[in-house]
Amino acid sequence: MNIKIILRVAGLLMLVEGVAMLLALVISLIYGEPDTFGIALASVISIGFGTLLFLLTRKAPHDIGKREGFIIVALVWILFSLLGALPYVFTGAIPSYTDAFFETMSGFTTTGASVLNNIEKLPHGILFWRALTHWLGGMGIIVLSLAILPVFGIGGMQLYIAEVPGPTPDKISPRIRQTAASMWIIYVILTLLETILLWIGKMPLFDAVCHAFATMATGGFSTKQASIAFWPSPYIQYVIILFMFLAGTNFTLTYFALRGKLKPLIKDEEFRYYGIFTLGFTIIIFTGLMLMAPAGVEETFRNSLFWVVSIMTTTGFATVDYMLWPPALVVVIFAVFFFGGSAGSTGGGLKIMRVVMLLKNGYYELKRMVHPNAIIPLKFNKHVVDSKIMNNVLAFAVLYIMIFGVSSVIFMIFEPDMATSMGAVASALGNIGPGLGSVGPAFSYSHIHPLGKWFLSFLMLLGRLELFTILVILSPTFWKK
Amino acid sequence: MNIKIILRVAGLLMLVEGVAMLLALVISLIYGEPDTFGIALASVISIGFGTLLFLLTRKAPHDIGKREGFIIVALVWILFSLLGALPYVFTGAIPSYTDAFFETMSGFTTTGASVLNNIEKLPHGILFWRALTHWLGGMGIIVLSLAILPVFGIGGMQLYIAEVPGPTPDKISPRIRQTAASMWIIYVILTLLETILLWIGKMPLFDAVCHAFATMATGGFSTKQASIAFWPSPYIQYVIILFMFLAGTNFTLTYFALRGKLKPLIKDEEFRYYGIFTLGFTIIIFTGLMLMAPAGVEETFRNSLFWVVSIMTTTGFATVDYMLWPPALVVVIFAVFFFGGSAGSTGGGLKIMRVVMLLKNGYYELKRMVHPNAIIPLKFNKHVVDSKIMNNVLAFAVLYIMIFGVSSVIFMIFEPDMATSMGAVASALGNIGPGLGSVGPAFSYSHIHPLGKWFLSFLMLLGRLELFTILVILSPTFWKK
Numbered sequence: 013m014n015i016k017i018i019l020r021v022a023g024l025l026m027l028v029e030g031v032a033m034l035l036a037l038v039i040s041l042i043y044g045e046p047d048t049f050g051i052a053l054a055s056v057i058s059i060g061f062g063t064l065l066f067l068l069t070r071k072a073p074h075d076i077g078k079r080e081g082f083i084i085v086a087l088v089w090i091l092f093s094l095l096g097a098l099p100y101v102f103t104g105a106i107p108s109y110t111d112a113f114f115e116t117m118s119g120f121t122t123t124g125a126s127v128l129n130n131i132e133k134l135p136h137g138i139l140f141w142r143a144l145t146h147w148l149g150g151m152g153i154i155v156l157s158l159a160i161l162p163v164f165g166i167g168g169m170q171l172y173i174a175e176v177p178g179p180t181p182d183k184i185s186p187r188i189r190q191t192a193a194s195m196w197i198i199y200v201i202l203t204l205l206e207t208i209l210l211w212i213g214k215m216p217l218f219d220a221v222c223h224a225f226a227t228m229a230t231g232g233f234s235t236k237q238a239s240i241a242f243w244p245s246p247y248i249q250y251v252i253i254l255f256m257f258l259a260g261t262n263f264t265l266t267y268f269a270l271r272g273k274l275k276p277l278i279k280d281e282e283f284r285y286y287g288i289f290t291l292g293f294t295i296i297i298f299t300g301l302m303l304m305a306p307a308g309v310e311e312t313f314r315n316s317l318f319w320v321v322s323i324m325t326t327t328g329f330a331t332v333d334y335m336l337w338p339p340a341l342v343v344v345i346f347a348v349f350f351f352g353g354s355a356g357s358t359g360g361g362l363k364i365m366r367v368v369m370l371l372k373n374g375y376y377e378l379k380r381m382v383h384p385n386a387i388i389p390l391k392f393n394k395h396v397v398d399s400k401i402m403n404n405v406l407a408f409a410v411l412y413i414m415i416f417g418v419s420s421v422i423f424m425i426f427e428p429d430m431a432t433s434m435g436a437v438a439s440a441l442g443n444i445g446p447g448l449g450s451v452g453p454a455f456s457y458s459h460i461h462p463l464g465k466w467f468l469s470f471l472m473l474l475g476r477l478e479l480f481t482i483l484v485i486l487s488p489t490f491w492k493k
Numbered sequence: 494m495n496i497k498i499i500l501r502v503a504g505l506l507m508l509v510e511g512v513a514m515l516l517a518l519v520i521s522l523i524y525g526e527p528d529t530f531g532i533a534l535a536s537v538i539s540i541g542f543g544t545l546l547f548l549l550t551r552k553a554p555h556d557i558g559k560r561e562g563f564i565i566v567a568l569v570w571i572l573f574s575l576l577g578a579l580p581y582v583f584t585g586a587i588p589s590y591t592d593a594f595f596e597t598m599s600g601f602t603t604t605g606a607s608v609l610n611n612i613e614k615l616p617h618g619i620l621f622w623r624a625l626t627h628w629l630g631g632m633g634i635i636v637l638s639l640a641i642l643p644v645f646g647i648g649g650m651q652l653y654i655a656e657v658p659g660p661t662p663d664k665i666s667p668r669i670r671q672t673a674a675s676m677w678i679i680y681v682i683l684t685l686l687e688t689i690l691l692w693i694g695k696m697p698l699f700d701a702v703c704h705a706f707a708t709m710a711t712g713g714f715s716t717k718q719a720s721i722a723f724w725p726s727p728y729i730q731y732v733i734i735l736f737m738f739l740a741g742t743n744f745t746l747t748y749f750a751l752r753g754k755l756k757p758l759i760k761d762e763e764f765r766y767y768g769i770f771t772l773g774f775t776i777i778i779f780t781g782l783m784l785m786a787p788a789g790v791e792e793t794f795r796n797s798l799f800w801v802v803s804i805m806t807t808t809g810f811a812t813v814d815y816m817l818w819p820p821a822l823v824v825v826i827f828a829v830f831f832f833g834g835s836a837g838s839t840g841g842g843l844k845i846m847r848v849v850m851l852l853k854n855g856y857y858e859l860k861r862m863v864h865p866n867a868i869i870p871l872k873f874n875k876h877v878v879d880s881k882i883m884n885n886v887l888a889f890a891v892l893y894i895m896i897f898g899v900s901s902v903i904f905m906i907f908e909p910d911m912a913t914s915m916g917a918v919a920s921a922l923g924n925i926g927p928g929l930g931s932v933g934p935a936f937s938y939s940h941i942h943p944l945g946k947w948f949l950s951f952l953m954l955l956g957r958l959e960l961f962t963i964l965v966i967l968s969p970t971f972w973k974k
Contacts, residue, residue, distance in 0.1 A: 079863070340905040343914075347902055370891050377888040378968045381961055382560070399880055406887035407858040410851050413894050421828055424821040430912055433824075480862060487859045 014080055016072035021084050022091055023065025029092055030058030032148060040137025047135035050103030058095045085481055089473055093117040096145055105138045110462045117469040119145025121476035122358060124232020124328040124445030127458040131237045136218060139235050143222035150229025150358040154195050195263040203228045206255040213248040227255045230358045232328030232445040239330035249314055253321050260325030260353035281393045282354050282365045293320045293348055297341055304338040323348040326360040328445020335452035349438045360443030360475055362412055369405050411479055416441055419471060426464030440471035495561055497553035502565050503572055504546025510573055511539030513629060521618025528616035531584030539576045563966055570954055574598040577626055586619045591943045598950040600626025602957035603839060605713020605809040605926030608939040612718045617699060620716050624703035631710025631839040635676050676744040684709045687736040694729040708736045711839045713809030713926040720811035730795055734802050741806030741834035762874045763835050763846045774801040774829055778822055785819040804829040807841040809926020816933035830919040841924030841956055843893060850886050892960055897922055900952060907945030921952035
């Protein structure tokens with residue numbers, strides 16, 4: 013284990029975080045609010061600490077080994093949250109460090125679970141920093157899922173990369189840096205576009221920027237306590253639905269689509285199922301609501317679609333409180349907790365690609381029983397899926413469900429209500445935001461026991477890094493020579 | 494599809510069922526109770542119908558194809574329950590046919606979920622028939638899991654057969670019939686032994702026989718409304734714990750052990766984990782109870798052990814009501830719902846072997862990430878597990894969880910309480926018996942909506958036949974030429 017290179021990379025990235033805080037500082041200065049000093053102090057500490065680490069490790073070797081890579085990814089996420097919590101604490105916005113850490117981890121992992129009960133009271137600099145943690149986390153995930161995690165054999169994108177149709181000259185550059193760059197461009201363009209569209213819909217510019225950050229990262233932090241319900245405008249809600257859906261779409265496909273090539277998008281199997289699942293769940297909930305709690309057709313449809321997209325993409329923005337729906341529909345929404353966005357998007361959860369592969373594999377297993385001597389390879393996007401990848405996907409799903417089950421039991425120490433415990437755990441693990449019961453959309457996480465907040469923070473990180481990164485580090489085999 | 498051979502086998506087995514009813518008739522005659530006519534009528538119908546089918550299909554071909562096999566297995570289980578419900582209806586013990594079918598399916602699948610609220614009032618002939626459905630179902634499972642299902646590529650025993658240590662001269666005969674015969678002998682011996690031991694403990698002989706039937710089948714029907722709580726004697730409860738544990742043990746290993754060869758038992762990986770899981774959960778619940786709801790040490794230990802063994806083996810006998818425990822411990826017990834007995838036992842659920850393989854595979858996946866170029870084959874009982882078998886186990890687990898999830902949502906139509914719905918579904922699918930909430934150990938299933946009862950009956954069958962048999966028949970690929 014080469015500790016120097018780990019610290020050097022960590023130092024560099026902490027410096028980057030400190031610089032990012034300067035953006036929040038600028039906002040604070042523009043609005044002339046009393047949070048300036050706190051943000052500045054946090055920025056100075058981050059930059060100073062990062063620079064120090066960077067300079068102290070000048071003699072570090074240049075190449076990062078596999079094991080160092082795992083440590084760096086996990087460590088950076090933790091350090092980012094540890095430092096990112098400082099602006100909240102120094103400005104007094106969130107006095108408790110546990111709460112501030114939870115809010116920051118929730119921000120960077122694009123979960124969107126909040127401890128705040130009076131968001132409107134916060135100064136603009138802090139609100140901006142809060143939204144920025146989402147946006148940076150979302151961008152980080154693009155880099156991670158595309159460039160870093162696949163190197164360790166992790167992540168749905170690895171599969172996607174292997175599966176990108178070969179013969180077309182239009183296929184995204186195989187060079188990872190270039191691909192990552194074009195994905196960033198999409199990320200920035202869509203963020204800008206959403207900001208403008210929200211602004212046209214009469215959302216104040218500041219709120220529009222913050223909501224665009226939170227949407228494109230599939231985060232879910234709002235600048236309002238009531239979340240999107242604060243803006244009853246159907247226009248604003250449909251814009252947010254559209255961009256949540258885009259944020260949960262594979263960015264490579266969006267890249268093609270924006271360049272006028274719709275074929276890869278339409279032909280993509282994951283995108284098709286993403287559409288089918290979204291539509292299917294919307295129809296179920298819409299029908300259920302119309303039968304059991306009838307209201308205006310358009311409004312009911314919008315609420316159904318909003319929640320399905322918000323949960324499926326793991327964003328977690330809220331309009332109406334789904335806990336007030338008939339219980340059966342609450343459980344339908346809870347089922348959506350276990351889907352997630354597309355591979356190569358900022359969405360978390362199991363991911364559509366995995367869900368589809370699991371369903372296909374189950375059906376293929378039946379086929380294999382009917383025709384035991386036939387060789388029936390599983391295909392995805394018209395390419396045969398290697399049995400090693402399938403085993404990885406299956407192992408991921410089983411571990412995900414086991415971790416969900418065991419964590420739900422553990423979390424009942426803090427929240428004895430079963431639904432609340434399951435909701436909080438599934439929400440944290442899937443990087444969603446709202447849960448069930450006392451952590452439903454109408455409530456914050458402020459009342460959770462401090463230890464419970466650390467536990468959920470851990471689950472957010474576990475889910476964000478697709479389980480394996482953290483589990484590998486925690487396994488004895490990783491530390492054996 | 495050769496319908497004649499299907500009907501011929503079905504007819505033969507219905508005849509067997511009718512003859513089995515004659516045993517209940519004998520009991521009824523001994524006690525001279527008014528249920529004689531109803532049981533006799535049901536027996537005559539079964540025998541007559543079976544004989545008729547058998548005679549009408551004399552020209553059927555002799556060899557059963559794979560597809561016919563699937564149909565026969567599913568059909569026989571359904572026909573058995575359809576006819577097996579008749580004694581209840583004809584004697585007026587359970588007037589509603591839906592209820593009687595539920596009770597019979599619950600009996601044959603060795604689930605043990607009951608619609609009865611006044612069991613003691615039933616005549617002895619009916620009580621005996623009720624216990625006998627368990628015992629026949631348990632025996633059926635031995636034959637199925639050993640002789641029939643593996644031919645279709647289904648069942649944990651297939652793996653076991655492939656994995657039986659090769660070089661020992663003592664290994665159970667590879668000839669399936671002989672193996673099945675020796676397992677039946679164990680089944681009968683253990684049933685007799687438990688009857689005698691319960692009788693020594695001053696349980697009346699009739700109750701002892703019925704409880705031995707229910708124990709060895711991992712069924713759970715009691716002759717008393719209070720289940721085992723009716724007999725507070727620690728001796729009786731420990732005897733039942735012991736035999737539940739044995740009924741959840743691979744019968745082949747018990748066969749060796751009874752012949753004085755303990756080595757295969759001790760060396761068996763599944764048995765070791767079975768012991769570890771049982772002990773582990775007992776310690777967790779015992780500690781939790783002592784901390785949160787302290788009572789006598791021996792009594793608390795016995796209650797903890799009783800429930801862990803009762804649920805793990807999917808028997809479902811009850812002593813204290815676990816719904817009165819602290820919620821966190823209820824959820825621990827609910828976690829045990831997802832384990833199940835050993836392969837080659839009468840226990841249902843996921844089965845210990847699968848759970849262990851899932852855990853191992855998850856850990857091996859981490860190993861593979863740390864050492865991506867090393868070939869790390871998964872071993873069970875010191876033999877390498879073929880990737881096809883591993884995929885089958887993984888697909889099984891994923892389908893099991895998906896069916897559990899989807900069914901829990903559907904069942905909320907009948908029982909809006911989430912815990913009740915999840916408990917009822919997990920209990921039916923795992924062939925356990927008691928669930929959570931309003932179907933907890935203190936309650937029966939009588940209040941469930943008739944459609945809900947048919948739904949649960951379907952899940953019992955689905956679980957008992959290890960999902961694939963039923964799913965294969967329901968899949969379009971099965972019916973394609």
